[in-house]
Amino acid sequence: MEVLSPTAYVILGMVRGEPRSGYEIKAMVDETTRFFWAASYGQIYPELKRLSEAGLLAGVDSPTGGRKRTVYEITADGEEELKAWLRQPPQTYEMREEGLLKLFFADALPREEAVEIVRSMRAHRLAANAQLRAMEPFAAEKDDPFPLLVLRGGLEFTEWFADWCRRMEEQILAAVPEKRSS
Amino acid sequence: MEVLSPTAYVILGMVRGEPRSGYEIKAMVDETTRFFWAASYGQIYPELKRLSEAGLLAGVDSPTGGRKRTVYEITADGEEELKAWLRQPPQTYEMREEGLLKLFFADALPREEAVEIVRSMRAHRLAANAQLRAMEPFAAEKDDPFPLLVLRGGLEFTEWFADWCRRMEEQILAAVPEKRSS
DNA sequence: ACAGGCATGTAAATAGTTACATGATTCG
DNA sequence: CGAATCATGTAACTATTTACATGCCTGT
Numbered sequence A, B: 001m002e003v004l005s006p007t008a009y010v011i012l013g014m015v016r017g018e019p020r021s022g023y024e025i026k027a028m029v030d031e032t033t034r035f036f037w038a039a040s041y042g043q044i045y046p047e048l049k050r051l052s053e054a055g056l057l058a059g060v061d062s063p064t065g066g067r068k069r070t071v072y073e074i075t076a077d078g079e080e081e082l083k084a085w086l087r088q089p090p091q092t093y094e095m096r097e098e099g100l101l102k103l104f105f106a107d108a109l110p111r112e113e114a115v116e117i118v119r120s121m122r123a124h125r126l127a128a129n130a131q132l133r134a135m136e137p138f139a140a141e142k143d144d145p146f147p148l149l150v151l152r153g154g155l156e157f158t159e160w161f162a163d164w165c166r167r168m169e170e171q172i173l174a175a176v177p178e179k180r181s182s
Numbered sequence C: 001a002c003a004g005g006c007a008t009g010t011a012a013a014t015a016g017t018t019a020c021a022t023g024a025t026t027c028g
Numbered sequence D: 001c002g003a004a005t006c007a008t009g010t011a012a013c014t015a016t017t018t019a020c021a022t023g024c025c026t027g028t
Helices: A004-015 A024-032 A041-051 A076-087 A097-103 A111-140 A145-174 B006-015 B022-031 B041-053 B078-088 B098-104 B111-140 B146-174
Strands: A056-062 A072-074 A093-097 B055-060 B070-074 B093-097
Touching: A004 A041, A004 A056, A004 A072, A004 A076, A004 B098, A024 A041, A024 A072, A024 B041, A024 B098, A041 A056, A041 A097, A072 A076, A076 B111, A093 A097, A097 A111, A097 B006, A097 B146, A111 A145, A111 B078, A145 B098, A145 B146, B006 B022, B006 B041, B006 B055, B006 B070, B006 B078, B022 B041, B041 B055, B041 B070, B055 B111, B093 B098, B098 B111, B111 B146
Parallel strands: none
Antiparallel strands: A056 A072, A093 B093, B055 B070
């Protein structure tokens, strides 16, 4: 069994339980996992084809009205592949946080400009928090408890991060001495 | 002024203050920003060439003993470019956290296996915390306060995350009911 | 009639990692 | 002398985003 691309598993997971089209998978990803695992059409459609060829998914024609449409359902092999992956310890722990990089180099700016960095970061996290907040009722009414658990983790994380930014703002202005020549 | 690649700025930031070789930049990144902004040789060396051609860096031969070596120092234009970038609000806020994706789909596993996911995540964050802890004294003795500030943010983040995992472990075992057919 | 959403896909560009190749120097 | 580290680089691969193209259906 060859190794699948990272995006393959988000697809397998999304169609488990109920068959979905590429378009629906993309929409679900954007509503749910995008904060920690994104996927674009450019990945999803080719991957659906590969997974079907590998026998892990099966495409079923299922037009809505006259509009043609293919939904993909997971096969027994696909379900096994998904579970085997779920049992492996996670490998990917990546963060690309431009704000932290800027803050790391912020000594190059005068303090009043340096605090702008943490203000931007804070605004971003508060906006993300509000988005998650708006999704919470929908996740809460579902049968599967894990998406809600993860969403509440996101809520807590964005709150922690926003608060850290607030404290850093104070700290930079209060305690960090200005450099002689920046 | 054309837009630079994302990696360009980490290089500009790393050579500001004192000139460094590609090898040293890579080592610094691995010691400091890698938790939120990584870079590989395959990005660094070609980028050093491009930045020199663009006049934002200047390469200076500076062999150590008989071993040839080029360090790059930032030019006035490079300094301006770096500061202009620092003044822009951060654009990139990405996370790719395989553990959260697995947890999101964990309903496919029995509960005893689902908790293994948060246990792995917790172990990972505790290990990261220990690494940051070991770096703290070195950051603390530097003149520039921002790297230390960012590092302490990382310390707090990994602690929060590890604690969240611990609480999720309890919660999954205690409150989340087992499904009829998983 | 037109806007907006549903639906599928691809091409091109950009980003990034991994592995490899090469060779010098330093330290034990 | 051999291992580790310093040092520079490239090729191949993998991953991912963005933009574009197409066209149908539904509601106003």
